[in-house]
Amino acid sequence: MSETHLRLNPTCVTCLLQKYLRMVPDEADDWHRLTYMQRVMGILAATPPTCSAPEVVEQFTVLREELFGIKEDLSAEKAYFNALILAQEPLLRERIRRSADPLTLALRYAMLGNYIDFAAMDKVDEQYLNTLLEGADTLPFDDRELATLRTELGSARRLVYLTDNCGEIGLDKLFIEELLRTFPALQAEAIVRGAPVHNDATLEDARQVGLDRLIPVSHNGTGIAGTCLSRISLQAREKVDAADVIIAKGQGNFETLRHCGKNVYYLFMCKCEMFAQRFQVPLYNGMLVNDRRM
Numbered sequence: 001m002s003e004t005h006l007r008l009n010p011t012c013v014t015c016l017l018q019k020y021l022r023m024v025p026d027e028a029d030d031w032h033r034l035t036y037m038q039r040v041m042g043i044l045a046a047t048p049p050t051c052s053a054p055e056v057v058e059q060f061t062v063l064r065e066e067l068f069g070i071k072e073d074l075s076a077e078k079a080y081f082n083a084l085i086l087a088q089e090p091l092l093r094e095r096i097r098r099s100a101d102p103l104t105l106a107l108r109y110a111m112l113g114n115y116i117d118f119a120a121m122d123k124v125d126e127q128y129l130n131t132l133l134e135g136a137d138t139l140p141f142d143d144r145e146l147a148t149l150r151t152e153l154g155s156a157r158r159l160v161y162l163t164d165n166c167g168e169i170g171l172d173k174l175f176i177e178e179l180l181r182t183f184p185a186l187q188a189e190a191i192v193r194g195a196p197v198h199n200d201a202t203l204e205d206a207r208q209v210g211l212d213r214l215i216p217v218s219h220n221g222t223g224i225a226g227t228c229l230s231r232i233s234l235q236a237r238e239k240v241d242a243a244d245v246i247i248a249k250g251q252g253n254f255e256t257l258r259h260c261g262k263n264v265y266y267l268f269m270c271k272c273e274m275f276a277q278r279f280q281v282p283l284y285n286g287m288l289v290n291d292r293r294m
Helices: 010-020 030-046 053-068 075-098 102-115 126-134 143-155 168-182 203-209 234-242 250-257 273-279
Strands: 158-162 187-192 217-219 245-249 264-269 286-290
Touching: 010 030, 010 053, 010 273, 030 053, 053 250, 075 102, 075 126, 075 168, 075 203, 102 126, 102 143, 102 168, 102 264, 102 286, 143 168, 143 245, 143 286, 158 168, 158 234, 168 187, 168 203, 187 203, 187 234, 203 217, 217 234, 245 250, 250 264, 273 286
Parallel strands: 158 187, 158 245, 187 217, 245 264
Antiparallel strands: 264 286
């Protein structure tokens, strides 16, 4: 990646500061508050512009644990949203099967699942999620990229699917099912996060929704909310490098992989103003974009 490729967006920096400077326990004394605030700003000041926001957040998370003993545990919430999607799976699968274009509808469901993001959203509203899924047929995205993806998958041998969040991973499973039905010669595998971070999917989530019974699933060896190629395990890097096509879910994967030069199709929803402005679309618009053609 050229050093002229910026990954740390000024809007993102402002958002990170506003969010993390407030994340101090009520009982913390002034010394710990000040130390935390100075170190948060020091981390940002020392971060090169080619570094992504998820990598910065990893440092903030380590700092909060070091100073305040805070270790985020969202396992109960993650299990809840996995179960929520599993309960809807038979209905959604039947809708996909009855659709005039099953692959497109399955992709839309996977794209809408990206709404389940505790880091980007102030609140993940279950009722709004159901509304999104009910209206999946109307979700706009670039169908020209889907046409190209279909063509490439028709001749591809290896697909690597980089997952993002809990719950969402259940909708990814439905999309992958349809990919395998449409392209039976395709060898697909999924890569999840290597350690708990926010509500991102790990091996535990993949097992809960049954993705590991459909295709091989492995982890990337890191607790970064994305796929930072310089940080993931050697095994994960080898799989990514060997893939003919990569589908990368979520804004975090976009931020960490952008400009990597690989044949990556980013699949996500624009959940913040920075992404909406970047792509000149409304909030919650669906995105399917390819790294090489952006």
